[in-house]
Amino acid sequence: MTESGVERLTCLAVCAGAGGLALGLEQAGFEPVLLLDNRTVACETLRLNRPAWQTLEADLLDFDPVDHQETYDVDLLAGGLPRVKASAAVGRADDDEEIRILASTIMLMHGVRPRALLIENVPALVFRPEYEPIRAYVAAELEHLGYRHRWFVLNAMDHGVPQDRKQGVLVAFKDNAIDGFIAPAPDTEPPLTVGGALGASMAERGWQHAAAWAAQADRVAPTLVGGSWNRGGADLGPTGTKRAWARMRVNGGTVADTVPGPDFPWDLSLGVKGMAALTVEQAARLQGFPGNWSFAGRKTARYRQVGHASPPPVGRALGLAIRAALEPRHRHPHGSTIAD
Incomplete structure (x- = not known):
């Protein structure tokens, strides 16, 4: 039923x-x-x-x-x-x-x-x-x-x-x-923003900048791109997409194993290295998957499934x-x- x-x-x-x-x-x-x-x-x-x-x-x-x-x-x-x-x-x-x-x-x-x-x-x-x-x-x-x-x-x-x-x-x-x-x-209703969707998860390991990060991530995500199954590692998409992520202080060039810990700097003078990266689970949240939906495989394969x-x-x-x-x-x- x-x-x-x-x-x-x-x-x-x-x-x-x-x-x-x-x-x-x-x-x-x-x-x-x-x-x-x-x-x-x-x-x-x-x-x-x-x-x-x-x-x-x-x-x-x-x-x-x-x-x-x-x-x-x-x-x-x-x-x-x-x-x-x-x-x-x-x-x-x-x-x-x-x-x-x-x-x-x-x-x-x-x-x-x-x-x-x-x-x-x-x-x-x-x-x-x-x-x-x-x-x-x-x-x-x-x-x-x-x-x-x-x-x-x-x-x-x-x-x-x-x-x-x-x-x-x-x-x-x-x-x-x-x-x-x-x-x-x-x-x-207005669409949920990236900060609204991911703010709580960004704070899960005690990152002191999570609330500030969520406040400035005040728009929807650009289109997630799964990438080719045959080459490359996991990232959030082509150059233009990575620039859009950078404007929300997200490193779109990689996919993280975990959310930031308490000592992660969030130092923009470091470029993308001072920006938080998203995990596979956070990418899945941006696709609208429920939190209890699991993805098989290693990180790149898991992200490919989410992005596609x-x-x-x-x-x-x-x-x-x-x-x-x-x-x-x-x-x-x-x-x-x-x-x-």
């Missing part, structure tokens, strides 16, 4: 990663019948937090629903897919992995036949001209299968996440259910909106309609 006491719906989660989208959908009343990811450490994270969930370590490109008939006719097929690159979109590169994964997710609709589809990706996929061939492909396939769809962009900071993180969203529904879909409306995740509060908001369209009697009164 959901928090409102109504019956739970079912979902299939592909490219499930650390479980951010699945967790949000769970909070909205969707029970996953299967979660699919091709990374061992991500599957370990899913099993660590939700041992009752059926987690399958496999490549989406090789997945055949015939072997997992529990996925047939689920209420929702959902995925936070790898980010499609503009260069691949321009070239319509059939051998580009991100595009092949997107295409495989759409083709999976043929076998699973869910009542609804949810895909989260880069915001540019929604409106930039160079992505038009991809949007046209998606439209043709979904129309062929009898689904109607919509694209839109939302920002995680409008849905309880202390981070400026724009996300491109595709939803599709069988028949006319899309007529009842209302996109999640922005929260009426879809924020759970966004998943919850989208899940509630999709549920309301699938079950009109539970429709929520708030929201804004997105045009076709």
Whole structure:
């Protein structure tokens, strides 16, 4: 049962990663019948937090629903897919992995036949001209299968996440259910700041400057970037992102093992070495994960999972909106309609 006491719906989660989208959908009343990811450490994270969930370590490109008939006719097929690159979109590169994964997710609709589809990706996929061939492909396939769809962009900071993180969203529904879909409306309260989200954790080891640091970290975080799985260590993103973190006196060039201790100087004359660095757990807080959600693996792998995740509060908001369209009697009164 959901928090409102109504019956739970079912979902299939592909490219499930650390479980951010699945967790949000769970909070909205969707029970996953299967979660699919091709990374061992991500599957370990899913099993660590939700041992009752059926987690399958496999490549989406090789997945055949015939072997997992529990996925047939689920209420929702959902995925936070790898980010499609503009260069691949321009070239319509059939051998580009991100595009092949997107295409495989759409083709999976043929076998699973869910009542609804949810895909989260880069915001540019929604409106930039160079992505038009991809949007046209998606439209043709979904129309062929009898689904109607919509694209839109939302920002995680409008849905309880202390981070400026724009996300491109595709939803599709069988028949006319899309007529009842209302996109999640922005929260009426101002977004939580970095200082508000992390001030208490910065003080956990007795850092004497924690309150002063939190007071000046008075804005939302820039977009967390997970980085490449194949190279480099953990940091908070490219040069421009690191500069944004430095303005909040955060060293974005690394990820800390622990929060600052009582003797940490917070001396700006030392440059980034005099700035606090965030831990994996603090980064997860900025993504909207609950404090009891654990991440498997070593530090860099744990941070990669956090940075690549879809924020759970966004998943919850989208899940509630999709549920309301699938079950009109539970429709929520708030929201804004997105045009076709």
